[in-house]
Amino acid sequence: MILRPGDSPIELDPSAVLDTAAMDDLFRQVPLSILIAAGITGFKVPDIERRIRDAYSQDPSSIHVKDNQGQSALRAAIYAKNLVAIQALLALPTESGVQEELRSRDETGWTPVEACERQIRSDSELDLLLRRVREAPDSLRALYLLKKASGEDVQVTQEQFINDRQWGCSCGQCTDGWLSPRMRFRLKWAAEVAGDTMMLESEATPRQGQRLFDEPGIEFLPETYQDEGVSKSFYRGYTDAVRTVARVLQKPGRDGLPLVPNLVAEFGNQTAFFLSGGADAARHALSYALFNAMEESPLGDQTWDDMQEELAEEGDTLSARYMSLPKCANDLDFTRVAERTGLPDLERFQGYSSHRGYRMDVDDMGFRDEDDEGDNE
Known part of the structure; x- marks a missing residue:
């Protein structure tokens, strides 16, 4: 069904393929934006590129006629993730007004570029929730074209742009497209502090043969170790594994990703006492630091975050450096880190914000946190 402003709806069979004459007749009945948006329901418009050109030639204002949702043809193409339609609209002459629309904001306050970014982020979160394997989507190709057309200084190729952003990156500086500079800094700090705390606890243990039960991090080990306790040498190996997370994150580029192979390669001799210093040791250490x-x-x-802000105001250079890092949609995406590093307890990091009374939202600068409306009712 296609809705027409101020008129009765047109019933369409999603499996139908209309001939050219029938499609041309349909163009005369509904705005171009509605026809493009119909793709969301499964109704495929054949040769949409030519039809957009023809519609513009017959009536240049047709691309700006809005549907019932207040969307123009360009906005509808973004919403429908129709790359071909976006390309066709961007290829129209300057006098079409498409360039001006790229700089405009709709009733939600978003430009077409920002609307596309939000759509991509929403899809990314759903893919992660459903554990779907993502492929480089057309929406990222569309975002690249929209940014270029709007005059942004995009200094990478389209393929590099997609590779950098396919895991939710909005800053363009995430390592491998998912580990943002701020997340790297945050996680490194957490691993260092956790490792130092564990070392102090280990040194405070009076006897070598004493079993440890309640020391920091033990709750992240398998239940057998929690129930029976661990030896001091085992715990020291665990401590070294956690501190290794920080050492790896200190490295630049992909070598600094907290992936299991990178962590295992960096383990010292002491780590061998902790789960033999293998992949399981790396996963447990990373899970503890990430949480x-x-x-x-x-x-x-x-x-x-409050501490970093206060220290930066007091002139602390390290905290000031963190505050100067670019904001990104991945800055608080702990689930993404867990998923990309292969942690087995992914559920531990999913939906964490909901029971804390927070809702994450992404603006053009990064994250903003809002009170959960449901908690206020």
């Missing part, structure tokens, strides 16, 4: 970082973030009690 600590999340608990002190705006998704938890926000103590770490």
